[in-house]
Each structure stands twice: as C-alpha cells, then as structure tokens.
C-alpha cells in the first residue's frame with residue numbers, strides 16, 4: 542500500500558462516520574500484525590518520583606504546583622517493583638519520574654540500573670523516561686543497562702510548544718536530545734499530546750511526519766487531559782479527543798509500520814475501554830502501572846487518572862482480560878523490541894561488513 546498523503550491524513554482527522562473509522566482501525570491493526578506481529582507487550586511502569594525541575598503549563602506535577610506532596614522511592618523500593626515485574630513475567634519495565642539533572646540523581650539512577658540488571662541476570666529490559674539530560678548522562682545510563690528511552694516532543698510545532706511551556710523550556714533542546722539518544726544507541730521513543738488547546742489537525746499530521754523524519758523507533762502518545770491545578774486547564778471535548786487519539790494511533794501505524802506504539806493510559810481516562818480500543822487501532826504496547834498503590838495518588842499528571850487504588854497484580858489481571866477481549870495475545874517474558882530499530886541495526890551491520 543502507498544503511504545498516505547498529507548491530504549488523506551487530514552481527511553481522516555475530520556472523519557466522524559463510525560463505520561468508516563472502524564474500517565481505518567481494522568486496516569491499522571492488520572498492518573501492525575503484518576509488520577510487528579499479533580502480540581501486545583507489557584512494560585511495567587514505575588513512577589518512582591514526582592520531584593520535578595520543569596514547569597510545563599499542562600502538567601499536574603509541575604514544580605510550581607504547591608499542592609502535591611513530593612516523594613522519591615528508595616532504591617530498595619524500586620528494586621522490589623522490578624523484581625515483582627519479573628515475577629509477573631513482564632519482559633520490561635519503564636522507570637519514569639519528574640526531570641532532575643543533578644549529579645545525586647544521575648548517580649542514583651546509575652546505581653538503580655546496575656542493581657536491577659544484576660538482580661535479574663540482565664533479563665529485564667529497561668526503558669527510561671527521565672526527561673532532558675546531557676549526552677554524558679544519557680551515555681552513563683546506557684552503559685549501566687538502559688536500552689530504550691522515551692522523551693515526548695509533546696508537539697512537533699515549535700510555536701505551539703512555546704505556548705505550552707515557560708520561556709526557558711526549549712523545543713530545539715528536546716529535539717536535540719532525541720538525536721543524541723539515537724547516536725548513543727538507545728531505541729528512541731517519542732510522542733505528543735492529542736487535543737491540546739490551540740492544536741490543529743494539521744499539527745497532528747506534521748507530528749506523524751516528524752516521527753518518520755526523526756526515524757523514531759517507539760511512539761507513546763495520548764490525549765491531553767486537563768489538570769485542575771495547572772495554568773493551561775481548559776475544557777476539552779472528551780469524546781473528540783478520544784476519537785483523535787485513536788485516529789492518531791491508526792495513521793501512525795499505517796505510516797511508520799514497524800515501530801512500537803503504546804496505547805496510553807490517558808486513553809482509559811476518556812473511555813473505560815480506551816486501551817483495548819488503542820490496540821484495536823494499531824497499538825502493540827501497554828504499560829501497566831506497577832507503582833506501589835500508596836504513591837500513585839501523588840503522581841497525577843492529569844485529572845481522573847485510572848487505577849489509583851489498584852495494585853500491580855490487580856492491574857495485571859485487569860489488563861490481561863482487556864487485551865484478550867481485544868483479540869490480542871500477550872508477549873509475556875519477551876522484550877518485544879522495536880522491529881524498526883532491529884532492522885536498522887541489521888542493515889548498519891551489513892553495510893559495515
């Protein structure tokens with residue numbers, strides 16, 4: 542099949558006919574099966590600290606929100622979560638927190654990575670989602686055992702980026718970070734928020750082309766959900782943002798084909814079956830929350846985050862049911878690396894030999 546043109550993608554973002562949309566989603570799911578297989582891979586996410594030096598206008602844990610009690614889990618607590626993930630047969634975990642660049646933090650992460658790798662005999666895949674860092678820090682963490690990194694660009698439009706962030710946050714720095722991560726050897730993931738105030742359908746089309754031009758391996762994107770204690774807070778059309786979220790997954794799948802695409806938790810805030818619908822529209826990754834229940838309420842980037850009162854095992858059986866209901870199989874115990882990344886690595890090796 543030929544790549545979708547800008548005009549075709551634009552038309553899909555305005556499509557409201559449920560039957561036509563179903564057809565698009567079916568095609569995207571078939572495309573996922575063809576290029577990355579029929580399995581859905583779980584990455585257990587540990588949201589281990591809400592301390593953050595950033596002040597993004599949309600985010601509930603921005604540094605200027607005085608209402609959030611701040612926490613950081615201990616190395617021991619993080620390690621316990623990682624071991625629980627392995628026991629539950631998750632192939633990989635994601636370590637996510639607010640952004641900090643101080644040496645104490647950098648060294649803490651380095652230590653945590655080494656300990657997890659040792660404790661799991663290198664078997665557990667580790668993705669980091671710790672924001673913008675120097676090339677040296679990214680390299681240290683790579684050396685300590687992380688092999689994938691998620692850093693959302695939030696929007697590929699520099700003008701819109703400016704409207705969503707304070708003046709000292711830079712779109713160019715963020716894009717440069719993505720390029721640095723690739724150079725170091727990470728599988729690189731990025732993504733955007735969908736249905737942001739001031740965002741147009743044209744912006745979303747350009748976001749997909751950005752993923753393609755930057756040769757992104759993994760995509761994690763989800764609908765914007767307002768948080769009441771942020772400057773951006775604005776009424777959004779929930780149903781519309783949900784529809785846009787699914788169309789975005791489907792069009793990204795049809796355009797990029799062999800990348801990993803996550804069905805974001807925020808989808809489930811807008812629709813009780815949000816994540817399984819994401820899989821049916823072409824996503825192949827789910828990130829079950831494995832953060833200890835007591836900490837979850839302090840890590841709310843947006844309002845009405847689901848699963849606040851559940852624990853890791855409850856989330857596992859809940860998601861298992863949801864994914865099976867969506868007609869997909871779960872890739873337990875496997876890394877489920879990005880096929881896009883593996884193919885690129887293979888052709889690089891072949892060109893060198």
Ligand code: 5AD
Nearest residue numbers: 599600693764765766767768842843
């Ligand atoms: N709605 C949806 N997603 C959000 N994020 C932050 N705030 C919100 C919000 N209000 C997302 C950002 C960030 C990721 C960790 O969480 O895209 O990169």
Ligand code: FES
Nearest residue numbers: 848851856859860
């Ligand atoms: Fe946590 Fe369903 S995924 S309860």
